Amino acid sequence: MEIRTARFFLVPCLLLSILVLWGQSLAQGKAAAAPRPPLKVFISVDMEGIWGVVHGNQCSSDSPEYQLARKWMVQDTNAVVQGLFEAGATEVVVNDSHGSMRNIIASELDPRAVLISGSPKPMSMMEGLDSSFAACILVGYHARAGSAPAILDHTISGAAIYSIRINGIEMPELGINAAIAGYFNVPVVMLTGDTETCRQARELLGQSLVVVPVKEAVNRLAARNYARDKVLADLRDGARKALNSVKGFQAYKLQSPYQFEINLHTSQQAELGVLIPGVKRPAPRTLTFTSQDYLEGFKLMRALIALAGVS
DSSP: OHHHHHHHHHHHHHHHHHHHHHHHHHHHHHHHHSOOOOOEEEEEEOSTTSTTOOSGGGGOTTSTTHHHHHHHHHHHHHHHHHHHHHTTOSEEEEEEOSTTSOOSOGGGSOTTSEEEOOSOOTTGGGTTOOTTOSEEEEEEEOOOTTOSSOTTOOSSOTTTEEEEEETTEEOOHHHHHHHHHHHTTOOEEEEEEEHHHHHHHHHHHOTTSEEEEEEEEEETTEEEEOOHHHHHHHHHHHHHHHHHTGGGOOOOOOOSSEEEEEEESSSGGGTTGGGSTTOEEEETTEEEEEESSHHHHHHHHHHHHHHHHHO
């Protein structure tokens, strides 16, 4: 009688234990099979701040020096892309952001990255960015107009723009574009360029920004380019460090309403822009306007710059 009783209790207990273990195994299997959450990174790539580039000829498609600079451009970008994937990125989108925006040699870009190429684009250097991205990186950027020493310093259009101020702050392109990232609540976590551009970036976006200087300007058309292998390693390591620290960064945001001030080189360049409703001309070479939405203001600013180019 005692043996039967023991068996009566033992069999159900064994069955229960088997069911529990089976359930745990299924749960572990599902957890292992579950896809990791997306970690998307947006890269905007300009050309003047790429390693080796010191002259406008290298950035112009009609120059024999251009093809070599394009290779340096894709090499700098690939080093960053590699570091991002090593740090756990699940998707990397690269936006070609210089001139015609058809500079990066597509066949030589890391095949894991998505490339946005060509122009015009509604968001220009930041086309493709939205709130689904975890981080933004600016590669090959340059200092604002009037900087020295800095390689090929200018702000959007060297032929038209003397300076751009938003909410009273004189902006380099990196600041204008960082505010677009901030519009989507995406932090800029890394920037590459010459030493002056890196300094301006940290001054505006904070000292925690990961910067990778690839050269030091001697003057506007000459630089000390750092050792190539070290630069590529620094770009890869910088990207890895930036993405690993992404939770510590905050998006760069300006306060609404947004006050735009565009200062042009000549008074003639302001003549067409003032025909647009809402645009004022407080000085012969200056156009101003106010926008409640930063992205709308950015697009109007770009339109005014385009008009200045044909005035």
